[in-house]
Each structure stands twice: as C-alpha cells, then as structure tokens.
Amino acid sequence: MANIHEVAKQAGVSSATVSRVLNEAPTVTEKTRQKVEQAIKQLNYEPSMLGRNLRNSESRLLLVLIPNFSNPYYTEIINGIEDYSVEHGYNILLCETDSNPKRENTFFNMVKNKLADGIISMDPTVNMSKLQDLALDHAIVMCSEYDEYERIPYVAIDNEAAAYKVMKHLIRLGHDQIALINSDEKFLYARQRRKGYERALEEFGLPLRNELIYNTQNLDFQEGAQAIRKFSQLERNPTAAFAVSDTLAIGALKEVNVRGLKVPEDFALVGFDNISFSNMTNPTLTTVAQPMYQMGTTAASMLIKQLQGQEVDSIMMDHELIIRESTLN
Amino acid sequence: MANIHEVAKQAGVSSATVSRVLNEAPTVTEKTRQKVEQAIKQLNYEPSMLGRNLRNSESRLLLVLIPNFSNPYYTEIINGIEDYSVEHGYNILLCETDSNPKRENTFFNMVKNKLADGIISMDPTVNMSKLQDLALDHAIVMCSEYDEYERIPYVAIDNEAAAYKVMKHLIRLGHDQIALINSDEKFLYARQRRKGYERALEEFGLPLRNELIYNTQNLDFQEGAQAIRKFSQLERNPTAAFAVSDTLAIGALKEVNVRGLKVPEDFALVGFDNISFSNMTNPTLTTVAQPMYQMGTTAASMLIKQLQGQEVDSIMMDHELIIRESTLN
DNA sequence: CATTTATTTGTAAACGATTACATACAAATT
DNA sequence: AATTTGTATGTAATCGTTTACAAATAAATG
Numbered sequence: 001m002a003n004i005h006e007v008a009k010q011a012g013v014s015s016a017t018v019s020r021v022l023n024e025a026p027t028v029t030e031k032t033r034q035k036v037e038q039a040i041k042q043l044n045y046e047p048s049m050l051g052r053n054l055r056n057s058e059s060r061l062l063l064v065l066i067p068n069f070s071n072p073y074y075t076e077i078i079n080g081i082e083d084y085s086v087e088h089g090y091n092i093l094l095c096e097t098d099s100n101p102k103r104e105n106t107f108f109n110m111v112k113n114k115l116a117d118g119i120i121s122m123d124p125t126v127n128m129s130k131l132q133d134l135a136l137d138h139a140i141v142m143c144s145e146y147d148e149y150e151r152i153p154y155v156a157i158d159n160e161a162a163a164y165k166v167m168k169h170l171i172r173l174g175h176d177q178i179a180l181i182n183s184d185e186k187f188l189y190a191r192q193r194r195k196g197y198e199r200a201l202e203e204f205g206l207p208l209r210n211e212l213i214y215n216t217q218n219l220d221f222q223e224g225a226q227a228i229r230k231f232s233q234l235e236r237n238p239t240a241a242f243a244v245s246d247t248l249a250i251g252a253l254k255e256v257n258v259r260g261l262k263v264p265e266d267f268a269l270v271g272f273d274n275i276s277f278s279n280m281t282n283p284t285l286t287t288v289a290q291p292m293y294q295m296g297t298t299a300a301s302m303l304i305k306q307l308q309g310q311e312v313d314s315i316m317m318d319h320e321l322i323i324r325e326s327t328l329n
Numbered sequence: 330m331a332n333i334h335e336v337a338k339q340a341g342v343s344s345a346t347v348s349r350v351l352n353e354a355p356t357v358t359e360k361t362r363q364k365v366e367q368a369i370k371q372l373n374y375e376p377s378m379l380g381r382n383l384r385n386s387e388s389r390l391l392l393v394l395i396p397n398f399s400n401p402y403y404t405e406i407i408n409g410i411e412d413y414s415v416e417h418g419y420n421i422l423l424c425e426t427d428s429n430p431k432r433e434n435t436f437f438n439m440v441k442n443k444l445a446d447g448i449i450s451m452d453p454t455v456n457m458s459k460l461q462d463l464a465l466d467h468a469i470v471m472c473s474e475y476d477e478y479e480r481i482p483y484v485a486i487d488n489e490a491a492a493y494k495v496m497k498h499l500i501r502l503g504h505d506q507i508a509l510i511n512s513d514e515k516f517l518y519a520r521q522r523r524k525g526y527e528r529a530l531e532e533f534g535l536p537l538r539n540e541l542i543y544n545t546q547n548l549d550f551q552e553g554a555q556a557i558r559k560f561s562q563l564e565r566n567p568t569a570a571f572a573v574s575d576t577l578a579i580g581a582l583k584e585v586n587v588r589g590l591k592v593p594e595d596f597a598l599v600g601f602d603n604i605s606f607s608n609m610t611n612p613t614l615t616t617v618a619q620p621m622y623q624m625g626t627t628a629a630s631m632l633i634k635q636l637q638g639q640e641v642d643s644i645m646m647d648h649e650l651i652i653r654e655s656t657l658n
Numbered sequence: 659c660a661t662t663t664a665t666t667t668g669t670a671a672a673c674g675a676t677t678a679c680a681t682a683c684a685a686a687t688t
Numbered sequence: 689a690a691t692t693t694g695t696a697t698g699t700a701a702t703c704g705t706t707t708a709c710a711a712a713t714a715a716a717t718g
Binding site: 003004005015016019020022023047048049050051052053054055056 | 703704705706707
Binding site for chain 4: 383385
C-alpha cells in the first residue's frame with residue numbers, strides 16, 4: 001500500500017501538496033490537483049487513518065456501549081445513532097461490554113487513546129465512577145439508562161410516568177389485582193417504573209401487595225414464565241400483569257396460555273418497548289413504545305455537539321401506550 | 330494526557346526504557362521498572378494505541394460486517410466471535426453495512442489503513458470483487474454466506490441438505506402440497522435451500538408446482554404473512570410450508586391463525602434459524618438450528634490463524650432439525 | 659523593467675509509540 | 689590493572705499524516 005510520499009513522487013510534487021489535495025485545500029492549482037489525483041489512482045492510494053488520526057488526534061469514530069448484542073431492545077436506537085452519525089461524518093462501532101469491567105476498560109481506553117472520539121453508553125451496569133472520570137475530558141452521552149446524581153448528559157424517557165399510564169389503563173379496565181414483573185431494581189428504570197406502579201395504586205386507592213411484585217434476574221422469556229408460575233401459587237391470583245419488558249411479557253403470555261387461561265379475557269398483559277415481535281404474538285401485546293430511533297439520533301447529536309465543544313443538556317423524550325389485543329375488554 | 334516522554338522524564342529514564350517496561354521486555358532492572366511504574370501511576374499515563382499501531386501496523390481489532398443490527402439471526406454468531414476473539418487478545422467491532430456500498434467502503438478502508446486487522450463478513454450483499462481484492466493482502470473470513478467461486482475461506486452449513494431434511498420430515502408426515510417461502514434467490518443460501526426443496530420433491534416423486542414457491546424481498550414478518558395470503562388464492566392450497574427464516578415463519582403463522590386455521594392440524598409450518606422467539610410462539614415452531622455460537626468461534630479462529638500467517642480451509646458445520654409443535658401429527 | 663503583492667508549492671517539525679544500534683556500566687577474566 | 693564479556697540504558701530513525709513557515713513563482717503595479 002503506497003503512502004503519501006510515493007504519491008508525491010509519482011506526481012512530481014511534495015507530500016504537503018498531496019495532503020492539500022486530499023483535504024481539499026483551496027490553494028491548489030487545478031493542474032497540480034489533476035496530477036496528484038492521477039497519481040493517487042495509479043498507485044491505488046488510500047490515506048492512512050492511523051497517521052492522520054495521530055496527527056489530528058481525532059478518529060471520527062464513536063463507540064456505542066451495550067451490555068449485549070442479543071437484546072432486540074437496542075436495535076432501533078442503534079439505527080438512529082448510526083444514521084445521524086454517518087450523516088455527520090462519524091462512524092460508529094458497537095461494543096458489547098458483557099457487563100465485564102475488563103472489556104469495558106478496553107473501550108474506555110480506546111477513547112483515552114484517541115482511537116475513538118466519544119461514547120454513547122446504553123449499559124445500565126456501566127462503572128459510573130470510571131465513566132464520570134472519562135467524561136471530565138471526553139465526550140460522553142448516556143442513553144436510556146443514566147445516573148440521576150451525575151452530570152453526564154442523557155436522553156431517556158420518563159419511566160415513572162409511563163408505568164403510571166400503563167397502570168391507569170389496566171385499572172380503568174376494571175383490574176384491581178395487578179402484578180408487576182420487574183427487573184432487578186439495581187437498575188434505575190426498574191426503580192422508576194416501580195414508583196409509577198405504586199403511585200397509580202395509591203392514587204386509585206388500591207392496596208399494594210408485595211407478593212404481586214416479582215423481580216427477575218434478567219429479561220429472558222423464562223423469567224416472564226417463571227413470574228406467572230409464582231403468581232399462580234398465591235391464594236388470590238392477579239388478573240393482570242405489567243411486565244417491564246416485552247420479552248418478559250411474551251414469556252408470561254406463553255405460560256398463561258400453557259395454563260389454559262385466555263388473554264385478555266382471563267388475564268390482561270402489558271409489556272414495554274414495543275419490540276417487533278410484540279405485534280406477532282397471539283394475541284398481540286399491549287406495550288409502551290419509546291421513540292427509539294429518535295432517541296438514537298438525539299443521543300448522537302448530543303455527542304457530536306459535545307465534540308464540537310458545545311454544552312448540551314439532558315433530554316426527556318415522549319413515550320406512548322400502544323393498546324393491542326392483550327388488554328382489550 | 331501524558332505521553333511516553335513525560336513519563337520518561339518523570340522517571341529519569343529514556344522513553345525507550347519506558348517502552349520496554351510497557352512491553353515487558355526482559356532486560357529491565359527491577360529498580361528502573363519500579364521507577365517507571367511509579368511515574369506511570371503518578372501521571373496517570375495510558376499508552377496511545379494510535380502511536381503504537383502506527384509503528385507496529387497492527388491494531389488487534391477485528392471488524393464484523395453484518396447487513397443490519399436488527400436481525401436476531403446474527404446475535405449468537407457474534408457472541409461466538411466475540412468470545413473467541415477476546416480470549417485471543419483481539420477486540421471486535423460490529424459494523425452495519427446497510428447494504429450500502431459507501432459504508433462498506435469505510436470499513437474496507439479501516440482495514441487497508443491498519444485501523445483494523447481483519448474482517449469477518451456475514452453480509453450476503455457484500456461487494457465480492459472488492460472483498461476479493463482486499464483478501465489479497467488482508468485477513469478475511471466469510472461466515473454463513475460465501476461465494477462458491479472465490480477462494481476466501483468461509484464457515485457455513487450445508488443449506489441444501491438442511492432444506493432436504495426439512496422436506497423429508499414434512500413429506501413423511503403425509504404432506505404432498507408443500508409451499509416454499511424463500512427469500513430473494515440472489516442469495517446463495519436461498520438458491521441452495523431451493524435446490525434441497527426441489528431435490529426432495531423429485532426423490533419422493535412429488536410434482537414441483539411453481540406457484541407454491543414465494544420469493545420475498547426481505548425477512549420481515551409481513552412477508553411471511555403475505556406469502557400465506559398469496560397461497561390462499563390458489564385453487565389447490567398447500568397444507569404445509571417451509572420458510573427459510575423463522576421471522577418469515579412467524580409472520581406466516583400469524584396469518585394462518587388469523588385465517589382460522591389450526592397449526593399443525595390444518596397447516597404445518599417449518600422455519601429456519603431457531604431464533605429464541607421460535608420457542609415462544611403458539612404453537613412453538615419446528616425449525617433448523619445452525620450451531621451459531623460455534624460458527625462464530627470457528628470464524629474467529631480462522632481469521633486469527635490467517636493473521637498469524639497460517640493457511641486456513643473452509644469449514645462446513647452440522648445443522649439440526651428441531652421438531653416442535655408446528656409439525657406434530 | 660524593477661518592485662511589490664498575491665498565489666502556489668516545498669521544507670521540516672510535529673503527533674506517540676517501538677526498536678536496531680550504539681554506548682555505558684558493571685562483573686568476570688586474565 | 690587491563691581486558692573481555694554481558695547486561696542495562698540511551699540515541700535516533702521510523703511509521704504516515706498535517707501544517708506552520710519559508711521559498712518560489714506568477715501577476716500586478718509604477
């Protein structure tokens with residue numbers, strides 16, 4: 001692979017001139033530009049990002065941190081990030097942290113080392129203090145998950161309000177024994193959604209029964225099914241459930257079906273995230289839609305603004321309750 | 330961020346010595362090592378990958394090309410690639426090509442420019458001639474999709490045999506009007522699976538009815554549903570369908586349900602890929618499982634072997650027909 | 659035509675690491 | 689004590705760019 005000097009030699013100019021052609025500097029004569037461009041073609045030359053980045057100390061690469069690739073929840077956000085970034089001359093790289101501090105460190109180092117310019121973190125398990133450190137002199141944005149007490153800018157939805165809206169919907173349908181299938185409450189969104197759940201109960205004068213709250217380890221289908229099994233052992237069974245993720249809801253739906261109950265007649269079910277499968281289940285699933293794609297573009301724009309030296313503020317996005325068959329009356 | 334010279338100065342040694350400490354060269358005195366390590370800590374120094382890579386012309390970064398993030402098909406393969414790579418000191422970066430030649434080019438350039446060491450391509454729409462060019466002096470492996478006529482090593486399954494196995498299963502259940510919901514036959518796997526479909530018909534003495542073959546634009550649910558609608562207009566309806574992807578099968582299942590037909594009693598259905606949702610549908614879906622994770626690790630090992638200068642051969646992996654409720658008799 | 663001004667190009671020093679080679683120093687040998 | 693040997697460190701070139709600054713060339717002015 002030829003380098004800039006060989007191109008310069010071939011074209012009979014200096015490497016500086018070649019560089020100027022590459023960077024579309026205005027001071028290059030049409031004639032020399034042609035010579036250089038021809039030489040570039042002849043030698044099949046591609047400028048080395050490595051040399052360029054070293055000199056410019058920027059890479060135009062953005063890192064997107066997600067806990068694991070398997071979660072369909074992230075795909076639309078990523079599409080948004082991707083589209084916006086590419087449009088603005090940045091490429092993104094998806095980084096799976098696996099909630100593994102060592103891997104996480106690799107990615108942090110990529111930023112420290114100028115191999116990447118900034119980070120959009122969607123990892124709820126991210127090491128906040130390290131991220132905070134990094135944020136002192138690097139561009140960082142959090143998406144979906146964030147830390148209420150830190151000042152790293154984020155884009156997210158109002159989880160409490162969303163959960164409240166779900167509950168209101170179920171209560172209006174006449175349910176007064178509503179279960180909550182929540183994930184681990186070490187996650188902020190889980191705590192917030194629980195808050196919304198409890199607030200709705202309180203405001204509508206329904207008692208809070210702790211045995212109707214099931215906390216899962218992760219968001220696998222199995223956990224949703226497991227929750228239903230647990231509830232079925234209760235003396236007084238719930239007639240509806242709000243799962244904080246569509247995957248949990250789909251697992252629950254499966255188990256409800258297995259037990260011969262009809263959804264929504266015998267049991268109503270609401271999920272969260274509006275993943276594409278939620279519209280393919282039988283019955284289709286009522287769920288909360290976040291403006292995923294838009295969250296992605298917003299996060300990307302915030303990051304790029306930071307890179308350009310602007311201050312950015314956190315943003316709360318709207319959400320929407322999508323009512324489908326699983327809660328029809 | 331401090332650089333190696335500042336560390337050297339702080340420690341009272343030369344930058345060469347610092348570099349030796351960083352690279353664990355054996356010739357460094359314990360005493361100087363300590364001095365250097367202390368200086369590194371004091372200055373909070375992190376070596377720049379940029380400088381290092383430029384000098385060493387290797388980045389220990391691998392690129393994984395996929396057409397889009399949204400397809401759950403890829404997740405397990407990626408996990409395999411990831412695990413193997415990390416274990417061997419490489420990091421992977423996920424690159425969405427969007428079947429966009431320009432984006433594709435960016436990633437190719439990353440390799441040309443030594444920003445990344447090699448590529449695992451899972452993109453069926455990849456520009457083969459460009460990839461071939463790149464493969465002349467760079468490490469490339471194809472996964473799932475490949476080009477029969479090129480010599481880029483690949484890891485894949487025997488699609489024809491898998492399709493044949495599916496058909497045999499359906500035929501044994503007594504079906505003689507079996508539809509094929511295939512994707513665009515510009516893809517190799519689609520052509521191969523069609524071949525298996527036709528071979529089975531022939532060997533079991535069943536007629537090939539072209540109107541029972543539906544080719545889709547993509548793998549969205551809707552396309553599966555659309556296929557069923559199309560078939561329902563036929564004079565003689567199929568009693569079973571083999572969809573070349575679980576997403577298509579799930580869309581088909583939905584539409585079959587909508588039409589009031591019972592699966593598997595009135596209509597049998599087989600998918601492909603064994604995505605996690607295929608076990609959550611009602612009824613659960615018979616499908617073909619590819620050893621995804623293992624394909625990932627294998628592809629990664631092939632790539633890393635190439636990087637170490639070894640020759641590698643293509644590999645065909647086993648597949649497995651997973652019989653579930655959608656084809657019970 | 660000589661001089662000034664504007665424009666285009668070249669020179670060389672960064673960026674931050676690694677490493678062949680040279681050198682310094684200590685220990686071992688004569 | 690002088691010489692040899694071995695080990696630890698330093699010097700400086702290198703990777704491929706970009707960009708102040710200097711230099712050269714062309715155009716404009718008197």
